[in-house]
Amino acid sequence: MPLSEEQKRSLWDDAGHPLEGLQRLSARPGTGKTTTVTRYCLDLAASWQERHEPWQGIAVLSYTNVAKDEVQTRIRKNGAAHVLLRSPHFLGTLDAFINQHLFLPHGGKVMGYKGGRPSLVGEPYQQWRASWPLHNSSPADAFKPVYFDCYTMGKDAQPLLIDKSPRMIQPRTTAVAKSVSDSNAPKISLMKQYVWSTGMALQADANYLSYQAVKGSPAIAKALARRFPVLVIDEAQDMTEVQHAIVDTLIGAGLQHVVLVGDENQAIYEWNTARPDLFTGRAMATGWRVSRLKESYRCGPPICAALTTMAADGITLTAGSGAKNASYRTAVDVRLYDDGTELTTLQEVIDTTAELLADIAPHDGNSAGIKNLAVIARSGEDARRLHAQYTGTAAVGTHRTVWDSPLTRDFLKTVHHLSRSETDQAVRAYEQVLVRAGGHSTAADMRLATLQRTSNRAGNTLAYRVLLFTDLKLIASHVTGRLLRISDCVTCTDLPLINLNHSQRAAIRRDCFSFTEPIKSPQDRLLAALFAARDERTWNAHPKHQRVRILFATTHAVKGETHDAVVFYTKHRVAACRCPQSAGTWKSVLQHSILECETKRIAYVACSRAAQALAVLAPAGSLGAWQALTRPSA
Template identity: 30%
Template sequence: MVSTRLTQPLRLSMSDREPGKSAPFTPRLSKEQTEALIGGSNLFLKACPGSGKTRTVAARVAAELSNDKTLAMLSYTNVGAREVAAAVVIDHSVVLKVEDFVGTVHAFLNKFVLHPFGHLVTRSDVSMSIDPDEAQARMPVGVKSAMFEFRMDGTIRHTKDKYVSDAQRMAITKAKRKAGREGYVNYSDSIFVCRLVLSRYPAIAEALAKRFDEIIVDEAQDTSAMQLECLRLIARAGLKSLVLVGDYDQTIYEFIGSSPGGCDGLATELGLKTVALSENYRSSQLICDMTARIRGGGPADRATGEHASLQVAPKLLLYKEGGERQLVEQFESIIVAAGIAAESKAILIRTGAAASKIKGTAIRTPLDSPFKEFIDVGATELVTFEQYKSLERVLVKRSFGRNHGLSLDRSLVRSHVAEFVDDLPELEGDLFTWLAEASRSLDAHAQALSPATTTPVSTVEPPESSKGVTADLWVVPENPAIGVDTIHSAKGLSIDAVMLVGMPRMYQWPTDAENWAAGIDAVVGFRPNEALRVGYVALTRARQLNVLALPSDTDEGLIARYESAGFERTKF
């Protein structure tokens, strides 16, 4: 099967384009973006916020697919990868082939390495499965499997770098290896197994390298050191082209293993050509100037989009602790006073608990599987593909006690899941009662799916903590006038007006206000830490207006620094 276009195909070879010839797929691209499109193979695309990297990468993908190339389009999240894929179809009318891959780096390695070959290094008799519950069940009492991961050399470390005795390390290693022999790994261990496969069996790495003409990794700065090592092994095995797309200053997942320095190092080692996208199509120049001061060092991005010349300065607001709920109303007043037409508005803060405080809602207690999957589906009108797949895994495991090494009629599994979703009651009333009803419904489908010879399905009771909790607390509101959420949830979004809220001193040391001011007037060579990068990502979401809300006891010296960076103080 070849890629097709709904109109006459336009073909462009990335590596063999004749000098001086104009490139198709470029009418909507700038000179910078066009260079990324036709820049040859093996690129490191450094993209500033709002640079139109999705549009640029989509144009490159469309051109490659129209030359019958086979591609893997990877990102840190499924949403990111599918945004590119959607742009390929919508903007260029190019259809992806079944041989192409769209998804996360994690899913890519699991599909092509872990599931078919992981057993070679774990010595399992069945194909490997990512099952955190089964992996946890084999751990020593009181030890959480997810809190310990393998280093490159195979030794165990605590994810928070806490002290681990030799005896504990040996016991945890033994438990993880036992789980592996039985076919189970958790999420982080699965990538370690993939690295072992690719390093111990070069022929597998070579076969994977030959399967794709190009692997594109969006948000590459958020990939972990272990994932980068897997990509390095594939690239070294003969991959024709690797394209990394990212921005060090937007790394906000270092706390769970992302390796921005490793990304730069891999690009250098493999000799990837660096192409910079420094034109910002999202924000005004005033916002670009301010965020450049915040991140510390380097020239400001060039605003070239619809709001480039908008003369609305960023605002700084001081709020009293305990008055967080007033921020929504104050934000709306500032937007009105600025005279902008803001169709999208968001208040961003670091934690979900702090966001609940601003919204005036109760803090939602996290739920484990399968109740998390029940809530995810029950809380929304539109069930996503990922949610259906999660429910399929839950149903199969409930039916057979495992979700791998089975020969199943997948259409039958999907049919049961669809019926389960349709039968879910309205998410309201007592949460424990709702979860229990959902669990009994799944049990009925599991019993119908499993053969009569299998062990009877055992009912799983909801956690006691869900008793007395209002179920509709989890319902996702439809298009609130002002969204209130965490900074991490806004990654990749463009928002007309953004309020970034710094948390009071009692929650941390140093404070958000101190962390986010660290780059202002920084010396040459300054590298922002993750706390600063989190604030930077929030501020760079804004198209027209930024408001920074800080606690009223913020030091005047800090406030003066923010004012020097372009903020104007606003009072109520």
């Protein structure tokens, strides 16, 4: 699909050459951000070898795996562009880039760790479990290491609370992380330094430690700026203060070509220390060129009008000229419900929307004619409750799954892929198990150690694969084609696996078996649910219109997606937003500045997932506010 004139003007000059320098591109929902970024990077790569050294590359980064995967998929579709997916270029998440080029090679020194390369712990790597020796030998005037994953450090070296979830301190005792106060900050900092000195860090810590490394060494900063003379970052509205500081340090070291792409109105990760104001602030910074995309190729005109009213930032979102979404004319539907009619109203609006979708072609033009209707709630608890009410099934619990062994989750992922005959994915997951089981820094180190342990000649790739696949084939013979729950995997740990010793298998077994006990049995999920990809979600076919499938999800789960229709469920009260106009009702929240109010941005993201139809379920107190918001579409 050729670029629109607006897209061309955003990152190319009048002659069609990619613009260089410091640039910020603000792209509203459905405006072709990913298409534009992908084409821009392909154009840069086309003449790359003529202008740069063989060891220099483009770093194409995204804040999320979802956005990274989308860019990667589009690049793969261009047969001549696979060069971007290989060295010297880098395509991945911002975290992965920082880990590979800053944290792993240089973070240990900043941490005070003398044992080589540090290790990443906590989500998404493994559940944080402070060992008893570590917990028992911590400094007396520091917080206990059990709270290590509750905090990270800001740019100014002050602690930040990132996880309040209750956790076990002693058997049958739970506690919640304390807030960061003037009296608590030194205790938290001391605890973080203590655990860092043992070689362990969270991903959020890795960003902070990498910033300290690059700030403290001009040589490191200059080397990285020369290695990657072009930095393109997608979803940049979700970057943290520390990540922005790393970019600024590289610019100070000579990096002259940076492109930050995102939508400040879709920043919904402030709870994870995102700073969308720093993305918008680039517009006023010296030397930065600013451009915008505001022609949507997703949302119909009524939805564009409602989003424009919601944003109230002086920028009009319009349907793309001549695009198929320009013909979507269904008015935004605001429905009133009360405590006694919530389920009835939900069923009615789903039926009405399904009837509408049944008569029109799907937005994505799929040959099967499948239309997606997403019922979106802010919280996972509400999404699960609505799904249970609509389908007449039991609601799934929302407790966090906790593993005693750091190997369990990846072992279960291995079993999951083998049960689905996904061999390549199973190999990657099992190698991650073996890396952690042996305490290795890399998969290459693990493979070498495996060969040495079995008296095989180093570098014998065939011998290593025989050892690896001996285990995988044994597991596969027990699970292929089966629908497995966590507890079902106990039998897999009883197999005589070559690469995992008895104690490691026993620890995984205890984890799996614990889900048969009454306290955890409600969390005994299917592996397909535990490792659900986007195409593995639970979709419900509409009882009358079988080609309309229904998904219940949270706003965060569907960010970056497009659905033919959206039903946005709103409660009587929401958790008080943290913006200056703090409020707990949608009636008030909808009047807030979208740049200051994350709660309002969450609603904006939910509504902007809709292409053809949007409905809002509103309680009595906020009905008028939602109707006023959507009045331009009536």
